Amino acid sequence: MTEVAGARELSKEALLDAYRTMRTIREFEERLHTEFATGEIPGFVHLYAGEEAIAAGVMAHLDENDYVASTHRGHGHSIAKGCDVKGMMFEIYGKDEGICRGKGGSMHIADLDKGMLGANGIVGGGPPLVCGVGLSTKVRGTKQVGVSFTGDGGANQGTFLESLNLAAVWELPVIFVVENNGYAESTSRDYGVAVDSYVDRAQGFGIPGVTVDGTDFFAVHEAAGAVIDRARNGGGPSLLECEMVRFFGHFEGDAQTYRAPGEVDDLRATRDCIVRFRTQVVDAEVVTDDELDAIDEEARALIETAVDEATAAPVPELDELLTDVYVSY
Amino acid sequence: MTEVAGARELSKEALLDAYRTMRTIREFEERLHTEFATGEIPGFVHLYAGEEAIAAGVMAHLDENDYVASTHRGHGHSIAKGCDVKGMMFEIYGKDEGICRGKGGSMHIADLDKGMLGANGIVGGGPPLVCGVGLSTKVRGTKQVGVSFTGDGGANQGTFLESLNLAAVWELPVIFVVENNGYAESTSRDYGVAVDSYVDRAQGFGIPGVTVDGTDFFAVHEAAGAVIDRARNGGGPSLLECEMVRFFGHFEGDAQTYRAPGEVDDLRATRDCIVRFRTQVVDAEVVTDDELDAIDEEARALIETAVDEATAAPVPELDELLTDVYVSY
Amino acid sequence: MARTITMRQAINEALDQEMTRDPSVICMGEDIVGGAGSPGEDDAWGGVLGVTKGLYAKHGDRLLDTPLSESAYIGAAIGAATCGLRPVAELMFIDFMGVCFDQIYNQAAKFRYMFGGKAVTPVTIRAMVGAGLRAAAQHSQMLTPVFTHIPGLKVVCPSTPYDTKGLLIGSIRDDDPVIFCEHKAMYDMEGEVPETSYSIPLGEANVVREGGDCTIVAYGLMVHKATEAAETLASEGVECEVVDLRSLSPLDLDTVIESVEGTGHLVCVDEANPRCSIAADVSAQVAQHAFGSLRAPIAMVTAPHTPVPFAPGLEDAYIPDAARVAKAVRSTVATGA
Amino acid sequence: MARTITMRQAINEALDQEMTRDPSVICMGEDIVGGAGSPGEDDAWGGVLGVTKGLYAKHGDRLLDTPLSESAYIGAAIGAATCGLRPVAELMFIDFMGVCFDQIYNQAAKFRYMFGGKAVTPVTIRAMVGAGLRAAAQHSQMLTPVFTHIPGLKVVCPSTPYDTKGLLIGSIRDDDPVIFCEHKAMYDMEGEVPETSYSIPLGEANVVREGGDCTIVAYGLMVHKATEAAETLASEGVECEVVDLRSLSPLDLDTVIESVEGTGHLVCVDEANPRCSIAADVSAQVAQHAFGSLRAPIAMVTAPHTPVPFAPGLEDAYIPDAARVAKAVRSTVATGA
Ligand SMILES: Cc1ncc(C[n+]2csc(CCOP(=O)(O)OP(=O)(O)O)c2C)c(N)n1
Ligand SMILES: Cc1ncc(C[n+]2csc(CCOP(=O)(O)OP(=O)(O)O)c2C)c(N)n1
Ligand SMILES: [Mg+2]
Numbered sequence A, B: 001m002t003e004v005a006g007a008r009e010l011s012k013e014a015l016l017d018a019y020r021t022m023r024t025i026r027e028f029e030e031r032l033h034t035e036f037a038t039g040e041i042p043g044f045v046h047l048y049a050g051e052e053a054i055a056a057g058v059m060a061h062l063d064e065n066d067y068v069a070s071t072h073r074g075h076g077h078s079i080a081k082g083c084d085v086k087g088m089m090f091e092i093y094g095k096d097e098g099i100c101r102g103k104g105g106s107m108h109i110a111d112l113d114k115g116m117l118g119a120n121g122i123v124g125g126g127p128p129l130v131c132g133v134g135l136s137t138k139v140r141g142t143k144q145v146g147v148s149f150t151g152d153g154g155a156n157q158g159t160f161l162e163s164l165n166l167a168a169v170w171e172l173p174v175i176f177v178v179e180n181n182g183y184a185e186s187t188s189r190d191y192g193v194a195v196d197s198y199v200d201r202a203q204g205f206g207i208p209g210v211t212v213d214g215t216d217f218f219a220v221h222e223a224a225g226a227v228i229d230r231a232r233n234g235g236g237p238s239l240l241e242c243e244m245v246r247f248f249g250h251f252e253g254d255a256q257t258y259r260a261p262g263e264v265d266d267l268r269a270t271r272d273c274i275v276r277f278r279t280q281v282v283d284a285e286v287v288t289d290d291e292l293d294a295i296d297e298e299a300r301a302l303i304e305t306a307v308d309e310a311t312a313a314p315v316p317e318l319d320e321l322l323t324d325v326y327v328s329y
Numbered sequence C, D: 001m002a003r004t005i006t007m008r009q010a011i012n013e014a015l016d017q018e019m020t021r022d023p024s025v026i027c028m029g030e031d032i033v034g035g036a037g038s039p040g041e042d043d044a045w046g047g048v049l050g051v052t053k054g055l056y057a058k059h060g061d062r063l064l065d066t067p068l069s070e071s072a073y074i075g076a077a078i079g080a081a082t083c084g085l086r087p088v089a090e091l092m093f094i095d096f097m098g099v100c101f102d103q104i105y106n107q108a109a110k111f112r113y114m115f116g117g118k119a120v121t122p123v124t125i126r127a128m129v130g131a132g133l134r135a136a137a138q139h140s141q142m143l144t145p146v147f148t149h150i151p152g153l154k155v156v157c158p159s160t161p162y163d164t165k166g167l168l169i170g171s172i173r174d175d176d177p178v179i180f181c182e183h184k185a186m187y188d189m190e191g192e193v194p195e196t197s198y199s200i201p202l203g204e205a206n207v208v209r210e211g212g213d214c215t216i217v218a219y220g221l222m223v224h225k226a227t228e229a230a231e232t233l234a235s236e237g238v239e240c241e242v243v244d245l246r247s248l249s250p251l252d253l254d255t256v257i258e259s260v261e262g263t264g265h266l267v268c269v270d271e272a273n274p275r276c277s278i279a280a281d282v283s284a285q286v287a288q289h290a291f292g293s294l295r296a297p298i299a300m301v302t303a304p305h306t307p308v309p310f311a312p313g314l315e316d317a318y319i320p321d322a323a324r325v326a327k328a329v330r331s332t333v334a335t336g337a
């Protein structure tokens, strides 16, 4: 019932946008999973499937002037923040027209024009950077906010913990989203952390927080809206913990024997944020199945084209090796 | 009254030992302050005067098999942990017979045979090391504990915060003492931290804690006894926050204009842990003024000799420059 | 008896044998066991590329998974080393050193000196180095020069399974802190390795190929590029002597100089970035101590002064290859003939 | 108009003028104002050695004291640089880089390359380097080679108040991350400095003394040791050309080579530890690119491969001095004559 209520509070356009974002991410990730198996995709690839509601629910409150610092598992954040999907696919294939000219790959997708400060190969790399975003908006008196995403494992990194303190002390317009999917690589969240909640931890630094079910788009959307609003209006930083599920391995190629047998099938059957969203909005009678099917098809076609074009696209010229080290030398 | 009660619980020998420790530290530091002004003492010197009750109160529960990691303000911890006082003085003067052969100086006084893992020039350097102490005792099934000292400023360093988590997760026999003297260099503790208590912060990591008045030896002694006992008997880590006062500048040469006018005089008049201890034990009628005066004299004589000998002592031979880099090369 | 095993197996065997031999040896790192606290298998990963797989079954709690906090657990390994253990800590990718470098260079490396010789810190820090896995700028660095610069640290980077086993055992037994660099593109490389335990002392280079025309100094993966180049050159009538440094600190300069005295020509190969690199270091020391033996300019073949690019073609161009080494040799040999 | 001021004042003036000129310039660091939140004076310290004293009175909240958390605030400076500010962050002692190095070399240094040229990161990180203040092993390092090794970082280390002001202004205006190294033993050194604002571009060495017999390459405090040696040698009839690198990355190799072509002899002086040092780097590059001009072995005069000792006599022996430089010059000139 509440879920239906949540669905009724958003405009139809907003609902369709959110669905499009989540569906595009899911399609992107499922397809990468398949393509990776063929051996066509180089490097380490960490998929966001199952976690889409967080990226969509948070980013719905941001515009291009707001900045986001992502993680190694960055495709979802990038798509939701408005990065060009084809450009991302080209990047992951290491092609010249990639969003980073093929120089970054999956772990370093960034587009500063869109406010995407980058996926990050270093766990805990992002939180200090986002404090800088908050500082820059304070110094200039603008209304931008910065959002950093950190996993349940990354929330044990000193850089993250120091950033909580700095943001609290300087009252920065910054939101720390903790994406708690229960695992850091193969290690259980409960092995790496001795307390139940990251919110308690944040409170020990003077940062208020809230925990939501990250498979419920509306819960994420509402909580994110509140903390982003507060930050934007001078109310300081917050922590938003999202409990969520990871549908694939830590990275592609992970046999996942550390998970319970049947765990992923169960999660897919019972905790799929996209299925849940669909049920919510259709039950609320604000969107029809047909409308959502059309978006499914749109997403499918987009990713299909993206993969086709990416595989066919030219690789960077070799002299690109030596460019972009300095602005001026 | 309670103060008197506290004094009555300890043996006379323990009380005299505690007084001797505190008095020796005070004498050491006051004398260094004077000597530094003459220009005879090289380098950066951070004095512990005013904070003696913490070193004495904590170390009373440790023996040579327990390990301590100290800070840049390490003289007090070293003396209380049993380092040779003359050797320390020689070291601070950069002499060959110094406890570190003159190679370390004030900021690196260490004696592993006494369980002193070193003063540390890096704020936050010690807490991870002490986790290693705890790990080593767990792996070997011994009963040793590790104690790290960190200032109110240092408690914002990522290394300290990560160590809280590691100790909690591994349930290490480790105690984190936060020496809260209100300042990190010239910066107020309240500028650097957005919460009232470091105990709350530790709880966010799953570590229990307690705050005591660090100018009350008996309060420190009792609280430290409890947490060290718990750690020694498999009960895991704790944090002990001591509120305390610094009688000198951050380092020698500091004009301290960031302090309120008269602040230090007030503190010396009202919050001197040694004066308080003396009153407590004499009021409790367990120790006489004469007995304490004798210790004062003893401490004075010891430091006097230490300074005399240190100034006269030979400096290291120049070929010492190249020794001790590796055990084997 | 020697059998053919991979470098991955050689590391695993070295750890296994040292843990069996010495109860003070423990291993720790993120996911080095894998599955800690998780509902599935306990010994699930054995490290991110499976190097420590199976050790948990044999040694149990002396292998510890850690929370994601490199400063805390690398520091804990160092602290434990100062009070009697002999920990082997895995940093996973050497690229992560930036979040815990203080514990390594200001603590472990300096204790002995700062404390007037009284501390020993027998810790070994294992980490993957090098490019070639399309792992991009933050997972492909060498960074060997950064550690080599620091007095008090020993730095090892083996090129064969045989050396890997012996040098890892040597590192664990060494009483100084050692940075043990494993090239991730070489884990599947095979070679003959004795089953029994043996230790190779740190600080001894290995002449892996003899030749009188030009000395090529290399380490890690680059030894193989150097050897490949040497084979090509042999067919052109140019005989190269390939010196595998094995240990970057301490450095066996004597072996390098002896070789240069014989050949009069020197090419230094390094997968690290060029500035202040191992290649530069060896070149400079030879230019100072064996200048008279040099008959031509010293050549350095290194990665360019850029981060490691992701795109496979660019990454391949980034890594020094046999062709570039051969070209450098040809040019120096031609000059000084 | 030029007046005589100290290096400390030159830094202060450069910061002052840039903050006045460009509202996007901010300064941050531990105690760079001093007294934040404390009951006494607000602007109490101006940094641990008083370098930023007085700037708060003029620029107020654009100078920020920070909590004791280098990763967080250095990272914040870097993050702010990517979105439009031009922060100058003070790391206090360069020795503290170990607790925040990741933000510097994996983040700031690599953004531009990893992101395909789209990011600019105009951050300047000021830090004190060098020995001489009896500050011992963890407060006296150079570490300049560590930063120089990393592609994407620029590294500057001035030797005079004049250069300090111009290079600091140049660094702040530069769109790349710059590590600006201030030798703490030189803060009181005086020199002529124009009152007006001026910028010295990064990557240009300076020939501070001309001479035809031997080239001495140095930077920072060592420039003065080199010049002192050159003066002694001049009285012996040996004329040295002293090249002050000023910027270690980018490196002005052309100026070095041009000088060596004239003199045929090279001595590289570096206060850093020897392995993979700046001295080694310059030596190696000359041995590769100007070998033909060399008439004798290249000599390196550096600190030993040890941490910095505390005892004054040992520390003085640690730091390269004019006598050692002169000796190296005499020996190379004698050899190649
Ligand atoms: C500093 C650092 N340490 C370790 C790693 C290796 N690593 C990459 S992802 C990861 C686990 C991250 O877990 P979490 O933060 O929960 O994010 P998730 O993968 O679950 O999204 C680890 C250990 C790294 N990239 N950087
Ligand atoms: C990593 C690091 N950052 C900064 C410093 C410089 N520094 C030395 S002591 C100090 C303040 C420490 O304050 P606190 O932890 O409260 O200890 P206190 O001096 O009050 O005993 C600072 C900033 C340092 N030594 N190491
Ligand atoms: Mg996770």
Ligand SMILES: [Mg+2]
Pocket (backbone or CB within 6 Å): B151, B152, B153, B179, B180, B181, B182, B183, B184, B185
């Ligand atoms: Mg303090």
